[in-house]
Amino acid sequence: MKPSIALIHLVLLCWLGSVGVAQQQQTTEAFDQYVTKAEARITQAREKAGSFLAVDALAPAQRTQMMARLQQGEVVIEKQGETHSPIPGGLIHDWLGTVLVPNTTIAQVLSLIQDYDHSSHNYSPDVMRSRLLSHHGDDFQVFMRLKKHKVITVVLDTEYDVHYGRLDAAHQYSVSRSTRVSEVEDPGTPNEHVLALGHDHGFMWRLNSYWAFEQAGNDVLIECEAISLTRDIPAGLGWMIGPFVNSIPRESLQFTLESTRKALAPK
Numbered sequence: 001m002k003p004s005i006a007l008i009h010l011v012l013l014c015w016l017g018s019v020g021v022a023q024q025q026q027t028t029e030a031f032d033q034y035v036t037k038a039e040a041r042i043t044q045a046r047e048k049a050g051s052f053l054a055v056d057a058l059a060p061a062q063r064t065q066m067m068a069r070l071q072q073g074e075v076v077i078e079k080q081g082e083t084h085s086p087i088p089g090g091l092i093h094d095w096l097g098t099v100l101v102p103n104t105t106i107a108q109v110l111s112l113i114q115d116y117d118h119s120s121h122n123y124s125p126d127v128m129r130s131r132l133l134s135h136h137g138d139d140f141q142v143f144m145r146l147k148k149h150k151v152i153t154v155v156l157d158t159e160y161d162v163h164y165g166r167l168d169a170a171h172q173y174s175v176s177r178s179t180r181v182s183e184v185e186d187p188g189t190p191n192e193h194v195l196a197l198g199h200d201h202g203f204m205w206r207l208n209s210y211w212a213f214e215q216a217g218n219d220v221l222i223e224c225e226a227i228s229l230t231r232d233i234p235a236g237l238g239w240m241i242g243p244f245v246n247s248i249p250r251e252s253l254q255f256t257l258e259s260t261r262k263a264l265a266p267k
Helices: 005-018 025-045 060-071 106-113 116-122 238-264
Strands: 076-079 085-087 090-101 127-136 139-150 152-168 171-185 206-216 219-231
Touching: 025 085, 025 090, 025 206, 025 219, 060 076, 060 090, 076 238, 090 238, 106 171, 106 206, 106 219, 106 238, 116 127, 116 139, 116 238, 139 171, 139 238, 219 238
Parallel strands: none
Antiparallel strands: 076 090, 085 090, 090 219, 127 139, 139 152, 152 171, 171 206, 206 219
């Protein structure tokens, strides 16, 4: 039997009250330390064609197996580090996803991904609204309103700084770092408002995405590593909050890669 709306509301109030009214500084610092190490690893991989994607660095037999899965249409999602990594006051979620898009080019992939004014069409229903805020060369500022649902529905207004780079024409990448994540209360109603940091439920505090695109003959291999930060789960609330906090990051990454491939399919 599904929990009632009143019970859900009560649980969320308990969760909010159990962690105080301000995001702990040590939580942010721990996330930043984790990201610094992850970005050093990712940057090193992007420096050589032979290690550009995780699949490139595999032993020959493992790479053959992985490519077979990708060619069969599978979106391969694997955890990185100790997902879900507990830090003071929070959890770090680090997932790596890979998909093969047949009969396309990196230029076509980038044209789709950089069309931020239409991301809400290509990535619906997860992306409700989207728009390009600014664009200077390889740097973009982007707004997206995200909706996540699993037992409960959460709407978030988010902004990102996105940078694109390239090793060569066949190996290109992007780095997206969230600069604002705000939970929206009563979205789509006259009472809609944004919850202040420290007064939100902490379903997502940060989201960084590290994309890589490799031309493989007539196909493009796309890799995305998504690193996010959520509030931790107090004892006794895991029955309801746990499924949302622990599974949504992985499912969102899979949805994003599947939607990218679908949007690039011949019409």
